[in-house]
Amino acid sequence: MSEPRRLEVLRAIVEDYVHSREPVGSKALVDRHQLGVSSATIRNDMAVLEEEGLIAAPHTSSGRIPTDKGYRLFVDRISEVKPLSAPEKKAIQTLLEGAEDLDDVMDRTVRLLAQLTNQVAVVQFPRVGGASVRHIECVLLAPQQVLVVLIATNGTVQQRIVRTPSEIHEAELAELKQRILSAVSGVKLTALPGELGIVTSQLPPPLRTHGGTIVKALEQLAGLGRDDRILLAGTANLARSTGDFPLSIGPILEALEEQVVMLRLLSEMEYDARGISVRIGSENPYGGLSEASVVATGYGPDAGAKLGILGPTRMDYPTTMAAVRAVARYLSRVLEE
Amino acid sequence: MSEPRRLEVLRAIVEDYVHSREPVGSKALVDRHQLGVSSATIRNDMAVLEEEGLIAAPHTSSGRIPTDKGYRLFVDRISEVKPLSAPEKKAIQTLLEGAEDLDDVMDRTVRLLAQLTNQVAVVQFPRVGGASVRHIECVLLAPQQVLVVLIATNGTVQQRIVRTPSEIHEAELAELKQRILSAVSGVKLTALPGELGIVTSQLPPPLRTHGGTIVKALEQLAGLGRDDRILLAGTANLARSTGDFPLSIGPILEALEEQVVMLRLLSEMEYDARGISVRIGSENPYGGLSEASVVATGYGPDAGAKLGILGPTRMDYPTTMAAVRAVARYLSRVLEE
DNA sequence: GATTAGCACTCGACACACCCAAGTGCCAAG
DNA sequence: CTTGGCACTTGGGTGTGTCGAGTGCTAATC
Numbered sequence: 001m002s003e004p005r006r007l008e009v010l011r012a013i014v015e016d017y018v019h020s021r022e023p024v025g026s027k028a029l030v031d032r033h034q035l036g037v038s039s040a041t042i043r044n045d046m047a048v049l050e051e052e053g054l055i056a057a058p059h060t061s062s063g064r065i066p067t068d069k070g071y072r073l074f075v076d077r078i079s080e081v082k083p084l085s086a087p088e089k090k091a092i093q094t095l096l097e098g099a100e101d102l103d104d105v106m107d108r109t110v111r112l113l114a115q116l117t118n119q120v121a122v123v124q125f126p127r128v129g130g131a132s133v134r135h136i137e138c139v140l141l142a143p144q145q146v147l148v149v150l151i152a153t154n155g156t157v158q159q160r161i162v163r164t165p166s167e168i169h170e171a172e173l174a175e176l177k178q179r180i181l182s183a184v185s186g187v188k189l190t191a192l193p194g195e196l197g198i199v200t201s202q203l204p205p206p207l208r209t210h211g212g213t214i215v216k217a218l219e220q221l222a223g224l225g226r227d228d229r230i231l232l233a234g235t236a237n238l239a240r241s242t243g244d245f246p247l248s249i250g251p252i253l254e255a256l257e258e259q260v261v262m263l264r265l266l267s268e269m270e271y272d273a274r275g276i277s278v279r280i281g282s283e284n285p286y287g288g289l290s291e292a293s294v295v296a297t298g299y300g301p302d303a304g305a306k307l308g309i310l311g312p313t314r315m316d317y318p319t320t321m322a323a324v325r326a327v328a329r330y331l332s333r334v335l336e337e
Numbered sequence: 338m339s340e341p342r343r344l345e346v347l348r349a350i351v352e353d354y355v356h357s358r359e360p361v362g363s364k365a366l367v368d369r370h371q372l373g374v375s376s377a378t379i380r381n382d383m384a385v386l387e388e389e390g391l392i393a394a395p396h397t398s399s400g401r402i403p404t405d406k407g408y409r410l411f412v413d414r415i416s417e418v419k420p421l422s423a424p425e426k427k428a429i430q431t432l433l434e435g436a437e438d439l440d441d442v443m444d445r446t447v448r449l450l451a452q453l454t455n456q457v458a459v460v461q462f463p464r465v466g467g468a469s470v471r472h473i474e475c476v477l478l479a480p481q482q483v484l485v486v487l488i489a490t491n492g493t494v495q496q497r498i499v500r501t502p503s504e505i506h507e508a509e510l511a512e513l514k515q516r517i518l519s520a521v522s523g524v525k526l527t528a529l530p531g532e533l534g535i536v537t538s539q540l541p542p543p544l545r546t547h548g549g550t551i552v553k554a555l556e557q558l559a560g561l562g563r564d565d566r567i568l569l570a571g572t573a574n575l576a577r578s579t580g581d582f583p584l585s586i587g588p589i590l591e592a593l594e595e596q597v598v599m600l601r602l603l604s605e606m607e608y609d610a611r612g613i614s615v616r617i618g619s620e621n622p623y624g625g626l627s628e629a630s631v632v633a634t635g636y637g638p639d640a641g642a643k644l645g646i647l648g649p650t651r652m653d654y655p656t657t658m659a660a661v662r663a664v665a666r667y668l669s670r671v672l673e674e
Numbered sequence: 675g676a677t678t679a680g681c682a683c684t685c686g687a688c689a690c691a692c693c694c695a696a697g698t699g700c701c702a703a704g
Numbered sequence: 705c706t707t708g709g710c711a712c713t714t715g716g717g718t719g720t721g722t723c724g725a726g727t728g729c730t731a732a733t734c
Contacts, residue, residue, distance in 0.1 A: 002676090025726050040678055043727070061684045061727045101497060135484070139474050147488060149496070151478065157496045159486070160438060235572065236594060239587035250576035257573060339705090362697050377707055380698070398698045398713045 007078060008035065009045045010054055014066050014074045018316050021243065023063030068281035071293070071313060075278050079318040084326050088116065092326060096334045102126075102156060106231055109307070109331050114234025116323045119311035120256065122296075124266055125229045126156070126305045126335065132188050138177045138214060143167045148214055150221040152189060158221040168210050176211050179203065180218070192222040230262050237311070244291075244312030251288030256310070261286055266306035269296050275303065276325050281313040295320050299328040300335055307331070344415060345372065346382045347391055351403050351411045355653050358580065360400030405618035408630070408650060412615050416655040421663050425453070429663060433671045439463075439493065443568055446644070446668050451571025453660045456648035457593065459633075461603055462566045463642045463672065468493070469525050475514045475551060480504045485551055487558040489526060495558040505547050513548050516540065517555070529559040567599050574648070581628075581649030588625030593647070598623055603643035606633050612640065613662055618650040632657050636665040637672055644668070 012033045016024040026042040029035070035042065046064055049055045054070035057063070066074065084092075095112055099105040106123055113121035131152040139147040144167055149159040183199045184192060196215045203211045235256065238249045245252065255261050265286065269277040279294040293315055296308025307328055309320060349370045353361040363379040366372070372379065383401055386392045391407035394400070403411065421429075432449055436442040443460055450458035468489040476484040481504055486496040520536045521529060533552045540548045572593065575586045582589065592598050602623065606614040616631040630652055633645025644665055646657060 023726095027726075038678055039726095040680090041676080044677085047728080057727085059685065061725075062686075063726070135476055135478055137474060137476050137484075137486070139472055139486075139488070141472055141488065147472070147474075147486075147494065149474070149476075149486060151476070151484060157484065157486075157498075159494045159496065161494075233594065236587050236590035239585050239590055242585065248576050248579065250573050253573035253576055257570065360697090364697075375707055376697095377709090378705080380700095381706085384699080394698085396714065398696075399715075400697070 005035070005037070006045045006049060007073075009042060010049055010066070010070060010074060011078045013046075013049075013055060013064060014071065014078075017065050018314055021314065023058055023065050025063040028063070068283065068313065071280045071317070072283070075280070075317050075321075079321075081274075081276075081322045081325065082318045084322055088323075089326065092116075092330045096330050099334070105331070105334060109327060110231040110233040113307065113309060113323065113327050114237065116327065117309050117311070117320050118234075118237050118240075119309040119315070119320065120235055120237055121233045121307075121309050122256075122262055122266065123231045123307040124263065124305045125231070126300050131156070132186050133184050133192065136177060136181045136184070136218070138173050140168065140170055140173050146173065146214065148217045148221065150218055160217050160221060162213055162217045164210050164213050166209070172207065172210065176203075176207055176214060179207075180211075180215070189222045193219050228259070228263060230259050230266075232256055234309075241312050244314050252292055252310070255286055255288045265289075265294060266296055266308065269294070269306075271298060271303075274325075276321055277308075278317065278321070293317075295324050297324055297328045299332045301332075342372070342374070343382045343386060344410075346379060347386055347403070347407060347411060348415045350383075350386075350392055350401060351408065351415075354402050355651055358651065360395055360402050362400040365400070405620065405650065408617045408654070409620070412617070412654050412658075416658075418611075418613075418659045418662065419655045421659055425660075426663065429453075429667050433667050436671070442668070442671060446664060447568040447570040450644065450646060450660065450664050451574065453664065454646050454648070454657050455571075455574050455577075456646040456652070456657065457572055457574055458570045458644075458646050459593075459599055459603065460568045460644040461600065461642045462568070463493070463637050469523050470521050470529065473514060473518045473521070473555065475510050477505065477507055477510050483510065483551065485554045485558065487555055497554050497558060499550055499554045501547050501550050503546070509544065509547065513540075513544055513551060516544075517548075517552070526559045530556050565596070565600060567596050567603075569593055571646075578649050581651050589629055589647070592623055592625045602626075602631060603633055603645065606631070606643075608635060608640075611662075613658055614645075615654065615658070630654075632661050634661055634665045636669045638669075 009029070012029055012035070013024050016029065016032060026039040026046060029042050030037070030039050046055065049070070050057070050064065053067060054073060055064040056067050058065065092112060095108055096105065099108050106125060110121045110123040113123065133150070134153045135151040137147075137149040137151070139149070141147055141161065144164050145161060146164060146168065147159060147161050149157065151157050180196070180199055184195045187195050196219060200208070200211055200215050235253065238245070238252060242249070265279075265284070268285065269279055271277045276295070276297045281293060282290050284290065284292065284294065289310070291313055292310055293313050294308055294310050295315075295317070296306050298304060298306055308324055311320070346366070349366055349372070350361050353366070353369060363376040363383060366379050367374070367376050383392065386407070387394070387401065390404060391410060392401040393404050395402065429449060432445055433442065436445050443462060447458045447460040450460065470487070471490045472488040474486040474488070476486070478484055478498065481501050482498060483501060483505065484496060484498050486494065488494050517533070517536055521532045524532050533556055537545070537548055537552050572590065575582070575589060579586070602616075602621070605622065606616055608614045613632070613634045618630060619627050621627060621629065621631065626647070628650055629647055630650050631645055631647050632652075632654070633643050635641060635643055645661055648657070
């Protein structure tokens with residue numbers, strides 16, 4: 001009873017089940033694949049696979065379906081990531097290159113990913129933390145109202161309107177801006193609070209109160225930057241694959257809606273050498289996703305921001321992984337401009 | 338056979354069906370309501386109601402369920418909008434008042450609405466069109482890169498980074514900004530393109546090319562403002578009420594995801610004297626929503642932006658309408674600050 | 675020792691028959 | 705106009721039987 005053949009059998013079971021959505025039996029297996037052995041042999045192999053917890057039978061004397069563990073082995077050891085077709089690549093490229101600004105790029109990306117994989121797509125906004133300060137602008141809107149704008153090198157722009165405790169004059173504001181700007185220009189956003197503290201302490205007393213207000217606003221802008229935002233698309237794909245979710249899709253929709261959950265999910269995944277990460281069924285930390293799989297990867301300069309898809313455990317992993325990886329690559333390239 | 342009683346019967350049928358999700362028969366009706374007549378009489382009434390197309394029987398000899406037309410009559414003539422409970426009001430108020438900026442307010446609103454109604458909540462961002470120009474800012478980021486910021490009186494801020502065809506200098510940019518600003522300060526955003534055209538034509542030739550680039554950016558910012566953005570929450574509520582959607586919830590999720598569809602849906606509704614609008618089942622223009630109802634209303638100064646919920650036709654209209662109206666009112670109040 | 679053929683056995687799915695309860699429609703009497 | 709009564713319809717639940725796919729095991733074979 002050779003080990004390689006058993007793996008081959010597992011591979012065949014996964015592929016057939018993903019394709020047909022029905023438990024697959026020993027006979028069907030030898031018919032559809034050239035395994036060179038009889039169904040009885042396959043049955044023996046399947047018995048071993050079941051013992052190892054890689055496949056399971058929904059009920060006595062029915063075909064087998066892969067378990068989460070079986071999918072895991074399949075993903076880790078067997079499957080080869082299929083390259084996308086040329087027209088698909090072309091489509092990705094033209095679509096992404098037509099985008100206007102960052103929001104548009106992200107929006108197109110998430111839709112593209114959903115359409116390509118027929119799953120729910122999730123895209124996290126680029127981390128603003130890794131970027132640095134490109135420019136700061138302060139605009140006096142009213143005697144006690146200042147618009148504070150923070151522009152990062154990655155093209156994101158954050159702004160907020162703040163009230164100052166007392167009236168502030170144009171000249172005063174301009175000086176404040178100059179002092180702050182010269183101190184923090186080029187500083188990493190993560191290091192911004194520290195630098196800002198120094199600036200504040202060096203301000204001449206008359207500027208202190210107003211300076212404090214503005215500095216606080218800047219800190220917030222840098223902190224709660226855009227990296228905590230995620231975009232969704234393709235939730236309707238969940239409904240299409242009813243039957244893949246024996247329970248209801250309710251908990252999944254709930255999880256998707258909770259940005260916090262999604263963010264944790266994306267950030268907590270372990271990214272292997274290939275840079276692409278798969279969480280299968282019960283491997284997911286969040287209970288509501290025990291029947292869903294997540295395929296994700298990082299993108300951008302330091303792969304700090306994440307993107308991926310969520311779908312049923314019964315999923316075409318090789319194709320999906322290829323699509324996720326391809327989209328991430330093209331997105332990274334587009335963002336470099 | 339009195340007309341008022343027939344309406345009363347319809348009301349009872351709607352209420353019972355909404356409550357029990359099961360076709361309601363004549364016997365159950367006289368048991369649960371004090372109608373003062375026998376079941377035979379109710380049967381006669383029901384026959385008439387059925388003839389008028391207000392109720393229907395899923396199959397021969399079963400109870401009746403309201404038709405879309407029946408719900409319509411119920412909503413128009415019978416139901417009284419129930420006021421919210423005091424604790425609910427309190428909850429709305431405290432929640433909304435704790436918000437930090439506009440995005441936060443909208444986010445809280447949509448979640449609140451979803452939770453309050455147990456339906457899918459939809460909130461359109463405040464229209465930027467009715468507001469006017471408060472300030473314009475141009476920042477030179479690089480020799481050929483300018484950040485253009487447009488601040489509206491309603492507090493929304495739009496920004497975009499544009500490339501200029503050739504190098505532009507600080508002084509040149511400052512003059513451009515001054516000219517544009519003095520011309521359009523206070524101008525309604527809807528009238529902005531016209532005013533900008535005048536400014537451009539009056540620019541001295543050397544400033545023309547760069548001015549054109551910046552003006553075009555401003556036009557876009559004013560046009561595609563934020564009023565075309567919508568926020569969703571509570572999609573998981575759709576899954577909870579499976580059975581209310583005989584087909585699948587797929588088409589509904591698809592519709593929800595298409596912002597364009599949602600925007601048209603919200604804007605095309607006819608708002609009656611009460612200012613609250615209900616679209617029931619097949620009244621919806623979009624086919625995928627033939628089994629869903631939409632309850633919406635306007636909010637804000639001119640009630641130009643819309644907010645509402647989407648749920649199954651079998652819905653507790655009085656309570657839902659009350660919640661939608663209440664949230665819209667509180668939101669309007671909060672936005673006035 | 676691995677593979678194969680053969681065979682008994684197990685269940686789920688489907689079809690069919692059946693009955694029951696809820697509910698209607700209609701009629702004739704009040 | 706209302707009511708009681710009654711025949712009729714029908715979906716849903718239950719029980720039975722059959723069928724087929726698929727398994728596990730054993731004994732024979734390579």
